[in-house]
Amino acid sequence: MSSSFIRQLRAEHQKGRRRHLLLIPFIFLLFQILWAFWQLNYADQEELGSGYLLLFHHLPMMNTLLLPMMTAVTASRLCDMEIKGDTLKLLYTIQEQTSLYDCKYLTGLSYLAAFTIGQGLLILGLGMSYHFGEPLKWPMLLEHLAVTFSVSAALLAIQQTLSLLSASQILPLAAGLVGCFLGLFSLFFPAPIARLFIWGYYAAFPAAAMDWERDTRIVHYYEVSFPAAGFLLFLAAAIAIYLLCRTITARKEV
Amino acid sequence: MMLLRCIRSENKKLRHSLIFPACIVIPAIPAVMGTFNYMQNTEILTQQWYSLWTQHTLFYASFFYAPLIALYCSYLWRLEHRNNNWNVFMTAPVSIPCLYFGKLAVIFRVTLITQLWVGILYVLCGKSVGLPGFCPADICFWLLRGTLAAAAIGALQLFLSMVIRSFSMPIGIALIGSVLGMMISNKGLGLYWPYSLMLMGMNSNKTKDALSGNSLPFILSTLVFFLIFYLTAIRILRTRDVHT
DSSP: HHHHHHHHHHHHHTTTTTTTTHHHHHHHHHHHHHHHHHHHHTTHHHHHHHHHHHHHHEEEEEEEHHHHHHHHHHHHHHHHHHHHTOHOOOOHHHHHHHHHHHHHHHHHHHHHHHHHHHHHHHHHHHHHTTOOOSSSOOHHHHHHHHHHHHHHHHHHHHEEEEEEHHHSHHHHHHHHHHHHHHHHHHHTOHHHHTTTTTGGGGGTTTTEOOOOOETTTOEEEEEEEHHHHHHHHHHHHHHHHHHHHHHHHHHHOO | HHHHHHHHHHHHHTTTOSSSHHHHHHHHHHHHHHHHHHHHHTTTOOTTTTHHHHHHHHHIIIIHHHHHHHHHHHHHHHHSSSSHHHHHHHHSSSSSHHHHHHHHHHHHHHHHHHHHHHHHHHHHHHHHHTTTTSHHHHHHHHHHHHHHHHHHHHHHHHHHHOOOSSSSSSHHHHHHHHHHHHHHHHHTTTGGGGOOOOHHHTTTTOSSOEEEEEEHHHHHHHHHHHHHHHHOOOOOEEEEEEEO
16 A cells, blocks of 8 residues: 555545544444344343344344445545535545545445444343353354445445535435335345345345244244355455446546 | 515525435335235235235335435535525524424425325325225325324424534434334334334324324324424524534
């Protein structure tokens, strides 16, 4: 990484001062903490026995509902300062368009990383405070966090492009809302159709699944093997999305 | 007279904006996908128009109605937050309640259009899947009740977008508030949380009226929340200095 790029990255970090950007992942995480306590307080002893599996099954759904909006808000906060201040013209005379995109993207990723680490700590903390019957399987936790981070990273590339291309922020935020909708609905669709919607990928690589018996109303959580090949394919697609979005932004006439 | 002028000028601000495309496209997604879901599960969903209603409102009223209104509110305040428009806004020879109510009236109008569109989509989808007759009168009433709940959320979101200078943060707050709203409503405390009012008003994901025909507490709650946020916003506008 060249010293010039590091300087640009530092400048991007400085632009975020007093904009309370860390508040975005914090608020979303706080909500998930509240939700998790609410969920576990009403769980019976048997469910608490498989508490980690319960979390690994429900958290991806909660992520599908919330994280498309969180990435939209993060990208909008990072890019809107340039749109409002009309600074892109000025910046592009001293900085490569791709470099600005990369710096903003890396800054956005740091907030997504903060959220992902926070969610990991939340799972660990809940395990300790509710004394889940089973021991935590670390590979499952790492897989869950890797999926959460990589899907958010792919969405961030899309949202950042929309935020930089849109004079008003209606389009990127509406896209975030639409993403939440599509992601949530895709959970109820057959897998081949669900795979068409990137926003639903939070729940596409679950570490745990659930059986629910209608008559007895008994819920049983069980471990499923991680679809590593599918996830690698997704990572390749995410990189392609990032490159495509970066190219589109770089070609934009200011 | 002054109020009418304010409303007219706020309307002008929406010209050529993406508000109306958003108000058309976003409700179309739950309508299409809800209908698809309904068609996939007709053996369980047997109550025809009522079952279709549960699928249309399942996510729309529970999670996305409030963020949609938040989007409208953020756009309306964004214009004032930019450049030095706060100075122009506050020095206009118009009373503050008029200025603020002008914005609220525009939000209600756009929300009314959104709800009408939701109703039209519901009827169109119902007919396209071959449901007999016309949609029941109760559902029209639930749709209207949901529109009424928008008064409280409109006042709340307009207040949030006024005090938070970010375009996106109030929309994120609305989404979180709505998800919390569903949890609170499930505990039977929905009347005490503004974001629950919309899903209660629209009788989201239910075939029987959740308010059991007694809408008075719901109307009272909507009115109280509306007054709280409206009066707080007016007070802040009157007493606090603006930041441009």
